[in-house]
Amino acid sequence: MAKRAAPEVNAGSMADIAFLLLIFFLVTTTIETDSGITRKLPPIDDEQEDPPILKERNIFVVLVNSNGDLFVEDEIMEFKNLRQATIEFLDNGGGLGDEACNYCQGPKNTSSSDNPIKAVVSLQNDRKTQYGRYIAVQNELVAAYNVLRDREANRLYNIDFTEMEDAYNDPEFQGDKDKLKDKINVIKNLFPQKLSEAEPI
Amino acid sequence: MSKFKKKGEGGTPAISTASLPDIVFMLLFFFMVVTVMRDNSLKVQNILPFADQVEKLDKKNLIMYIYAGKPSPRYQETFGTEARVQLNDKYASINDVQQFIKEERQSKREELRDKLTTALKVDKETNMGLVSDIKQELRKAEALKINYTTKQGEAGLNLK
Numbered sequence: 001m002a003k004r005a006a007p008e009v010n011a012g013s014m015a016d017i018a019f020l021l022l023i024f025f026l027v028t029t030t031i032e033t034d035s036g037i038t039r040k041l042p043p044i045d046d047e048q049e050d051p052p053i054l055k056e057r058n059i060f061v062v063l064v065n066s067n068g069d070l071f072v073e074d075e076i077m078e079f080k081n082l083r084q085a086t087i088e089f090l091d092n093g094g095g096l097g098d099e100a101c102n103y104c105q106g107p108k109n110t111s112s113s114d115n116p117i118k119a120v121v122s123l124q125n126d127r128k129t130q131y132g133r134y135i136a137v138q139n140e141l142v143a144a145y146n147v148l149r150d151r152e153a154n155r156l157y158n159i160d161f162t163e164m165e166d167a168y169n170d171p172e173f174q175g176d177k178d179k180l181k182d183k184i185n186v187i188k189n190l191f192p193q194k195l196s197e198a199e200p201i
Numbered sequence: 202m203s204k205f206k207k208k209g210e211g212g213t214p215a216i217s218t219a220s221l222p223d224i225v226f227m228l229l230f231f232f233m234v235v236t237v238m239r240d241n242s243l244k245v246q247n248i249l250p251f252a253d254q255v256e257k258l259d260k261k262n263l264i265m266y267i268y269a270g271k272p273s274p275r276y277q278e279t280f281g282t283e284a285r286v287q288l289n290d291k292y293a294s295i296n297d298v299q300q301f302i303k304e305e306r307q308s309k310r311e312e313l314r315d316k317l318t319t320a321l322k323v324d325k326e327t328n329m330g331l332v333s334d335i336k337q338e339l340r341k342a343e344a345l346k347i348n349y350t351t352k353q354g355e356a357g358l359n360l361k
Contacts (some may be wrong), residue, residue, distance in 0.1 A: 018229055022229045029232055036320065037351060038256045042345075043343065079357065100270055127328060129329040140356060143254045
């Protein structure tokens with residue numbers, strides 16, 4: 001028998017195979033981070049306390065009924081007007097004396113909210129309301145708060161409120177975190193997010 | 202004789218591509234390691250609603266996921282089209298939510314337990330009744346931090 005040297009395996013196509021796998025993983029990888037609207041639920045109190053008495057004018061009732069229609073203060077409203085209406089309500093500042101609001105730019109209407117600190121948005125829904133609509137409405141309400149907070153943050157610190165929050169949540173933030181936190185809290189106290197999600201009717 | 206003459210020895214030598222596979226393998230391993238396969242297989246329809254006032258949810262290990270929606274088409278024959286809750290890999294009833302939260306809490310380190318957030322991944326066609334029931338259960342279980350997971354987009358898109 002003739003002595004034959006083992007033939008060398010051609011490794012030229014190895015790169016192709018590896019590329020194939022690489023492209024597969026490239027396509028399937030999703031480095032996704034979920035995002036959404038963060039809320040805090042109210043804790044359940046064992047003893048039924050009487051709820052604090054709120055003045056009628058300090059409550060902004062938003063109702064989404066089972067057909068997805070939007071009712072604001074018992075009147076039907078177009079979805080696109082909701083943000084503006086909420087801003088007007090929060091920013092009204094109709095209070096006098098102790099309840100006056102010195103940073104509000106609203107019309108100071110006596111039949112609307114006294115002060116953003118007192119203003120409560122009550123979001124009500126039916127058991128048959130579609131979740132998508134509910135989220136859309138909630139998104140608009142959060143947007144209204146964010147618009148006002150941005151305005152105050154720009155006035156006081158020359159920066160958007162949302163930008164400050166992003167910076168605060170950024171793990172690579174260079175700078176004084178405590179100071180930033182204080183600033184965020186100042187803005188949050190000017191326009192506290194009092195959004196009550198009532199149980200469905 | 203032949204039209205093509207052999208080139209002289211003086212040409213530039215070809216660049217060796219022998220190490221190309223190694224480079225590609227390196228990339229491949231990177232992506233293989235980074236890829237996270239979905240740990241829950243979805244059994245419910247899950248088209249999330251849109252919102253643009255969102256906050257990011259980092260720290261994946263501190264999130265408990267609750268899915269809800271109507272069963273996906275291939276399960277509809279057995280389970281109908283009524284919206285359901287999915288916890289981990291299986292359908293669950295509303296009453297299981299508290300137990301689920303408890304188990305999730307147990308599996309985390311003690312100092313992290315109060316930082317847990319519940320992400321509600323709810324299909325946009327679900328009725329709010331179910332969502333409210335889940336919220337009520339979460340209140341009972343004292344898991345008060347929730348996040349309505351949404352897709353990035355104009356909220357008006359939900360109305361269509």
